[in-house]
Amino acid sequence: MMGxxxxxxxxxxxxxxxxxxxxxxxxRQIYVVERLGKYRTSLEAGLHILMPFIDRVAxxxxxxxxxxxxxxxxxxxxxxxxxSVDGVMYLQVVDAKAASYGVDDYVMASQQLAQTTxxxxxxxxxxxKTFEERGEINMExxxxxxxxxxxxxxxxxxxxxxxxxxPASIKDAMEKQVRAERERRAVVAExxxxxxxxxxxxxxxxxxxxxxxxxEKQEMINISEGEKxxxxxxxxxxxxxxxxxxxxxxTGLREVALAVKEDGGDEAVSLRIAEQYVSAFEKLAKESxxxxxxxxxSDVGGTVAGLQKILKKxxxxxx
Numbered sequence: 001m002m003g004x005x006x007x008x009x010x011x012x013x014x015x016x017x018x019x020x021x022x023x024x025x026x027x028r029q030i031y032v033v034e035r036l037g038k039y040r041t042s043l044e045a046g047l048h049i050l051m052p053f054i055d056r057v058a059x060x061x062x063x064x065x066x067x068x069x070x071x072x073x074x075x076x077x078x079x080x081x082x083x084s085v086d087g088v089m090y091l092q093v094v095d096a097k098a099a100s101y102g103v104d105d106y107v108m109a110s111q112q113l114a115q116t117t118x119x120x121x122x123x124x125x126x127x128x129k130t131f132e133e134r135g136e137i138n139m140e141x142x143x144x145x146x147x148x149x150x151x152x153x154x155x156x157x158x159x160x161x162x163x164x165x166x167p168a169s170i171k172d173a174m175e176k177q178v179r180a181e182r183e184r185r186a187v188v189a190e191x192x193x194x195x196x197x198x199x200x201x202x203x204x205x206x207x208x209x210x211x212x213x214x215x216e217k218q219e220m221i222n223i224s225e226g227e228k229x230x231x232x233x234x235x236x237x238x239x240x241x242x243x244x245x246x247x248x249x250x251t252g253l254r255e256v257a258l259a260v261k262e263d264g265g266d267e268a269v270s271l272r273i274a275e276q277y278v279s280a281f282e283k284l285a286k287e288s289x290x291x292x293x294x295x296x297x298s299d300v301g302g303t304v305a306g307l308q309k310i311l312k313k314x315x316x317x318x319x
Contacts, residue, residue: 017052020050020052020053021049021050021051021052022047022048022049022050023048023050023057024048025043025044025045025046025048026045027045028062028064029060029061029062029063030042030043030044030045030060030061030063030093031043031048031059031060031096032058032060032061032096032100033050033055033056033057033058034055034058035054035055039097039100039101040055043057059096059099059100061093061096062093063093064092065090065091065092065157066091066092066093066107067088067089067090068089068091068107068111069087069088069162070086070087070088070089070111070114070115070118071086071111071115072084072085072163072165073085073115073119075118075119076119076122076123077122077125077126077127078125078126079127081127081167081170083127083130083164083165083166084165085118085122085161085163085164085165086163087114087118087141087160087161087162088159088162089110089114089156089158089159090157090158090159091107091149091154091156091157092154092157093106093153093154094153094154094155095153097153098151098152098153098154099152099153099154100153102151102152102153103151106149106152106153106154110145110152110156113144113145113148113149114141114145114159117140117141117144118137118141118161120144121141127166127170130164134161137161138158138160138161141159142156142157142158142159
């Protein structure tokens with residue numbers, strides 16, 4: 001029996017010795033090793049050999065981001081309104097030695113510091129700004145806590161305000177204010193719409209009047225141009241008519257003059273003059289009830305002979 005106990009004790013001692021000597025550090029973790037109570041080294045991920053009974057793993061830290069809730073707390077705004085605020089903070093260990101020996105509990109210390117910083121930041125702004133400037137509040141908290149946590153080997157990555165609770169009376173007042181503001185905006189928007197509609201109508205009427213006046217102007221221009229062309233055409237027609245009549249008259253006179261120069265022309269002219277002379281008196285007799293006759297009406301031949309002399313004289317002087 002004693003022969004079995006001794007080997008078992010030896011095996012147990014060997015296993016214990018191996019457990020104290022060999023250390024396997026998981027990924028994204030770091031172990032802080034002390035030798036005889038004094039910091040010796042920090043072990044990163046992998047297999048490590050320690051001296052049994054002399055070296056020991058004093059602290060284990062995770063290098064992952066650590067998410068911690070910042071407990072709800074009451075804050076007083078600049079305009080003396082009490083609000084209840086809570087948030088979420090993201091941390092990460094960047095120096096295992098400082099995180100082990102710089103502070104007793106870096107997570108608790110960071111949370112407390114975030115709360116005090118948040119109260120200070122909220123106290124500098126009005127109530128309305130607490131909802132509008134959440135980003136600024138988060139940045140201020142991160143900046144203050146990260147600066148204070150550097151000796152602890154901790155990096156503050158982000159801080160987010162999760163919720164802001166207001167007293168019931170303040171909520172009612174804000175709801176009334178929001179409702180009144182919405183009603184005011186609705187009235188303003190409606191009035192702006194009416195004003196814009198009136199402007200658009202007036203602009204439309206003005207443009208329509210301009211278009212009508214332009215149309216009437218163009219129409220008058222077209223009419224005047226048409227009248228002008230009509231008058232020009234009529235004048236050209238009358239001028240052409242006069243020209244053609246003058247040419248016809250000249251041609252007729254030329255033919256008459258040539259006919260007079262021929263044999264028997266004088267007798268024909270005398271006969272024609274006599275006919276026209278008689279026709280003229282006949283026409284006067286038809287158109288008027290009273291007729292004045294010349295004293296020498298019976299001497300038609302003498303009158304014709306006088307006209308013939310005139311024609312001959314004209315003919316003699318002609319070139």
